[in-house]
Amino acid sequence: MTPRTTAAFPLQLLQSGDRQQSLFETAQKQRFLWLCIHLPDLALEVIAENKDNTPCAIFVETGSQGIIQSVSPAAAAMGVAPFMSLSAAFTLCSSLAVYPYDPRAESLQLRKIAKWAEDFTPIVSLESPRSLLLEVQGSLRLFGGLEALKEKIRKSFAQAWSHRFCLAIAPTPMASLLLASYGQETIVEQQSALRSVLGRLPIDGLLLDVKLLKRLRKIGAQQLRDLWRLPRDGLARRFGPELLQYLDHALGVLPDPRKPYKTAQRFSTEIDLPMEVKNTRFILTAAKELITRLAIFLRHRDAAVNELVFYLYHLQIPPTELKFGLRYMSRDAGQLLRLLAEHLNQLQLSASVVKLGLICKNINPFISQNESLFSYPLAPLAKGQGDPHWQSLLEQLHGRLGKHAINGLLVQADHRPEHAWRYAELGTPGDQAMAPMRPLWLLPRPKCLPEHLPLEIVAGPERIEGGWWQGQDIRRDYYTALDKKGRRLWVFRDLINQLWYLHGLFA
Amino acid sequence: MDEKLHKLLRNNPNVWRAGDARDSGAAYGLEAIPTGFSQLDAVLPGGGWPANAVVEIIAEQWGIGELQLLAPVMSRLNQAQGWLVWVAPPYIPYPPALQNMGIDTRRVIILHPEHKNNDVIWSMEKTLRSAQCAMTLAWPQRVSHTAIRRLQLAAQSGQSFGVLFRNTAAKTSPATLRLQLTATHNGLKVHLLKIRGACRTDSVSINLASL
Numbered sequence: 021m022t023p024r025t026t027a028a029f030p031l032q033l034l035q036s037g038d039r040q041q042s043l044f045e046t047a048q049k050q051r052f053l054w055l056c057i058h059l060p061d062l063a064l065e066v067i068a069e070n071k072d073n074t075p076c077a078i079f080v081e082t083g084s085q086g087i088i089q090s091v092s093p094a095a096a097a098m099g100v101a102p103f104m105s106l107s108a109a110f111t112l113c114s115s116l117a118v119y120p121y122d123p124r125a126e127s128l129q130l131r132k133i134a135k136w137a138e139d140f141t142p143i144v145s146l147e148s149p150r151s152l153l154l155e156v157q158g159s160l161r162l163f164g165g166l167e168a169l170k171e172k173i174r175k176s177f178a179q180a181w182s183h184r185f186c187l188a189i190a191p192t193p194m195a196s197l198l199l200a201s202y203g204q205e206t207i208v209e210q211q212s213a214l215r216s217v218l219g220r221l222p223i224d225g226l227l228l229d230v231k232l233l234k235r236l237r238k239i240g241a242q243q244l245r246d247l248w249r250l251p252r253d254g255l256a257r258r259f260g261p262e263l264l265q266y267l268d269h270a271l272g273v274l275p276d277p278r279k280p281y282k283t284a285q286r287f288s289t290e291i292d293l294p295m296e297v298k299n300t301r302f303i304l305t306a307a308k309e310l311i312t313r314l315a316i317f318l319r320h321r322d323a324a325v326n327e328l329v330f331y332l333y334h335l336q337i338p339p340t341e342l343k344f345g346l347r348y349m350s351r352d353a354g355q356l357l358r359l360l361a362e363h364l365n366q367l368q369l370s371a372s373v374v375k376l377g378l379i380c381k382n383i384n385p386f387i388s389q390n391e392s393l394f395s396y397p398l399a400p401l402a403k404g405q406g407d408p409h410w411q412s413l414l415e416q417l418h419g420r421l422g423k424h425a426i427n428g429l430l431v432q433a434d435h436r437p438e439h440a441w442r443y444a445e446l447g448t449p450g451d452q453a454m455a456p457m458r459p460l461w462l463l464p465r466p467k468c469l470p471e472h473l474p475l476e477i478v479a480g481p482e483r484i485e486g487g488w489w490q491g492q493d494i495r496r497d498y499y500t501a502l503d504k505k506g507r508r509l510w511v512f513r514d515l516i517n518q519l520w521y522l523h524g525l526f527a
Numbered sequence: 528m529d530e531k532l533h534k535l536l537r538n539n540p541n542v543w544r545a546g547d548a549r550d551s552g553a554a555y556g557l558e559a560i561p562t563g564f565s566q567l568d569a570v571l572p573g574g575g576w577p578a579n580a581v582v583e584i585i586a587e588q589w590g591i592g593e594l595q596l597l598a599p600v601m602s603r604l605n606q607a608q609g610w611l612v613w614v615a616p617p618y619i620p621y622p623p624a625l626q627n628m629g630i631d632t633r634r635v636i637i638l639h640p641e642h643k644n645n646d647v648i649w650s651m652e653k654t655l656r657s658a659q660c661a662m663t664l665a666w667p668q669r670v671s672h673t674a675i676r677r678l679q680l681a682a683q684s685g686q687s688f689g690v691l692f693r694n695t696a697a698k699t700s701p702a703t704l705r706l707q708l709t710a711t712h713n714g715l716k717v718h719l720l721k722i723r724g725a726c727r728t729d730s731v732s733i734n735l736a737s738l
Contacts, residue, residue: 410659417638417653421646425639429622429632441622447633450622458627460594461618506710507590524621525590 051211053157053166054193055173057137058186058200059130062150064090065183066125068117076117079106089121123149134281136180138320140173145193145278151200153193153278166207190214192272201225211272218270219245228266232259244270287325287380289313296335296372300364303332303373307360310378315353324349324386328356333375342367347418348411349384355412359419366420414446436487436494437462437523456482457500459510459524466521469511473520475501478508500526560688563599570729571704572722576600580703581655581678581689585696585720589617589666591710592735596717597690601662602629604688609661612654614638615647617666644668648678655681655689662688676701696720 059065068076075095079086086106098113109116126149134152137144140163143155156169163169170187177185188199190208195218199206202225208217221244223236236259241247247255247267256264268274289310297303307330318324326349330342344363350356417426427443431450434440437458444450457479480499487494495515503509510524536542559573568574576582586593594601605611611634613620622632636654640646647667654660655678670691679701682689696707705720714735719728 410657413653413657413659417650421638421640421650425641427637427639429620429625429635429637431622431626431632441619443637446636449633452626458621458624460598460621460624460628461590461616462621463618502712505588505591506712507588508592509590525618527590527592527594527618 051157051191052155052193053160053189053191053209054196055154055156055170055187055189056147056193056196056200057133057152057154057173057177058188058197058203059133059150059152059183060186060201060203061090061092061184062129063121063126064092064119066129067119067122068092074117075100075113075115076119077109078121079118080121086118088118126150131281133181133183136177139176140169142280142322143278144281146281147193147197151197153196155278156189166209170207190217192270193276193278194266194270195272198226198270201227214271215245215248219243219248223247226266228263232263235259285381285383287314287317287383288378290375290377292375293373296374298369298372300367300369303376304357304361304364306376307364307378308357310376311353311356311360314356314378314380315351318351318383318386321383322386323383324351325380325383326350327380327382328360329379329381330360331377331379332369332373333377334371335374337371339377340367340369340373344419345423347415349386350415351386355415358412359415362416362420435484437484437498439487459508460527461525463523463525466512466523469520469522471520473503475503475509475511477501481513484512496521498523560600560603562596563603564596564731564733566731566733567717570719570731576688577703577723578688579683579686581675581682581691583675583691583693583700583702583705584708585693585705586708587694589692591708592715592733593692593708594620595735596708596715596733597664598628600688604661605630605634607661608634609687610634610636610654610659612636612638612651612660612663614650614654614663614665615640615667616664644670648674651689651691652678652681654685655687656685657687658685660685660687662690664690664692666692672699672701679703 063078064076067078068074073094075092075098077091077095077100078089080089088100088102088104088106088109090102091100095109095113095116098116100109100112100116106118109118127146130146130148130150130152134144134146137152137154141154141156141159143158145153145155147153154173156166159169160166163172166189170189174187186200186203186205188196188204188206190196190199190206191211191214195208195214198218198221199208202221204221206217208214223233223241223244223246226233226244236247241250244267247263252264265274269276291306291309293302293306297306310330314325314328326346328344328346332340332342334340342360342363344359346359414426426446428446428448429450430442430444430448431452432440432442433451441450441462477499478501481497482499483495483497485495493516496512497515498510498512501509501511508526509522510526511520511522513520558578559571559575560578561575562568562571584593584596601611606629611630613636616637620635620637622635625632625635638650640650644667647665648670651663651665651667654663670693675691678689678691691702696705700721702721703723707718707720709716709718711732715733717731717733719730721728
């Protein structure tokens with residue numbers, strides 16, 4: 021939204037009544053609010069942790085000499101400052117410990133913090149090298165307002181991490197980033213207020229090309245507001261469109277989309293057991309902790325899993341792998357634990373376990389299902405596929421017996437007995453074919469009968485032919501026969517090889 | 528007797544009253560489901576299979592008509608939207624024949640545990656306990672008294688009907704009802720080995736050829 025249209029908008033609204041007024045308000049409410057966590061000393065803190073009292077610094081190699089990038093408070097007290105050359109720094113402080121800048125360690129740490137920040141909002145964006153942007157508009161209601169949320173994040177951060185940090189909140193990502201990097205702990209809620217708040221910031225720290233900054237300083241611009249006073253077309257002509265774009269992003273005149281940070285789609289965790297354990301009940305208790313962690317991980321990402329791999333580590337011998345799949349995606353800790361208990365009960369442990377590990381690779385978006393309001397035995401209302409108790413039962417059967425042990429049945433409209441049915445997924449609708457008299461037991465394959473078996477034929481023959489189109493030509497005469505033991509058999513004489521076969525039993 | 532005490536005794540299904548054992552609905556202490564065979568209904572207490580219990584069916588061999596004996600109850604429970612579970616059946620329950628019997632094959636589950644007797648009993652207990660399974664039929668190799676007692680409790684809590692098929696008859700069993708089947712020329716001879724709540728045994732001949 022440009023400033024010009026925001027100015028024109030209220031005039032129109034005054035003319036066209038309350039409904040549009042409320043629409044305007046909702047449009048205003050739906051804007052974003054970005055919280056920036058800036059970590060000015062992240063590079064130093066990652067490498068030299070807990071060294072507040074010793075003078076140390078991070079340097080970068082530029083050409084032949086090293087330039088100080090950031091310094092510890094102790095070093096700063098000795099006069100060492102960023103952008104100083106290494107030799108100058110050593111002159112000021114001979115005991116200075118210097119470390120080369122490690123961008124990898126820094127970005128790794130930033131990612132860890134981003135993972136932590138996902139507790140507060142689903143939209144977290146990495147702003148390399150040392151800032152995080154959190155979109156908090158959507159989380160305001162949950163955390164009870166902006167102030168409360170900010171305090172919660174501040175407290176939680178101080179507990180979880182030992183880094184120096186600065187928080188700022190503004191309607192545009194660039195503005196909150198600028199405010200935080202200047203160390204200004206401000207909350208700006210209205211986009212219209214940005215101009216005056218940002219106007220006071222010096223231009224030195226703008227994340228722009230160093231040469232461009234120098235040229236800006238040369239024309240006498242000290243603060244951002246000096247730039248806003250200059251004509252836009254002139255600025256664009258002299259300094260290029262990037263500068264204008266940068267300023268427009270900061271004010272929210274131009275949209276500034278950010279790429280959300282996504283944590284790895286893989287979960288892995290471990291727990292050391294306090295002693296060597298062989299009893300599966302104790303292992304299950306420890307595994308509960310792992311599953312709880314997994315459930316929290318999944319809940320934060322609104323995800324679910326359908327395969328878990330547990331590793332039971334032993335001393336000296338390779339770990340036992342316990343892998344099990346689920347029929348449907350799940351993130352229910354109780355259900356996963358029940359399944360694990362089933363599997364552990366069947367497990368024969370050859371050695372005692374010292375450590376447990378859990379790895380989930382296949383993490384997918386969670387699709388929620390309604391659970392019934394009343395517990396099941398009281399109100400068996402819907403006996404259907406979507407019922408969670410039923411699903412949980414199938415899950416347990418699937419887990420213990422294996423996928424191939426559970427079958428549904430299907431009738432196929434075919435007159436050949438072997439093709440008139442097949443195993444299928446549960447609940448698959450089949451054909452409605454009214455077959456003539458058929459036995460309830462069918463043999464998996466026809467069994468050849470010896471010649472001269474004393475059978476008393478009571479019904480038949482029924483001739484069944486066909487299948488030549490599938491290369492399985494059959495020509496059979498089916499009979500119902502009684503054997504000596506009183507069983508009613510469904511037998512046929514194969515007209516191709518003239519042998520007798522048993523194919524079913526009228527049970 | 529005190530009227531209140533009398534009422535209490537009468538309404539408690541766990542109290543067996545010798546006086547009203549024969550031909551009264553409360554004989555098993557349970558509801559009864561009609562078997563679909565009038566001769567059999569006449570001798571079973573309450574006039575049918577005991578609902579929410581486990582029945583043991585004993586026969587030397589399969590294929591003599593044991594499923595036809597259960598066909599009416601299977602189709603009745605299946606049509607009431609319940610699942611029909613078969614655990615480790617000796618042959619394939621042939622779907623066209625099931626359909627002819629009025630069973631919806633979409634609500635049939637066949638479980639094939641890999642020859643582990645424990646798995647058969649475990650699966651049966653799980654499905655009996657579920658309110659969604661109306662009836663579970665199982666063909667275990669062996670089954671202990673403790674297991675049958677567990678299955679009874681599972682059937683009670685899940686309100687479903689269980690049938691255990693066995694080739695040999697133990698002398699005693701905790702099952703609610705035990706039947707021994709022998710084949711006759713045109714049907715079955717059902718020998719009642721045990722009826723809980725009734726101290727008698729009977730034999731009934733059932734004609735299956737007409738089915």
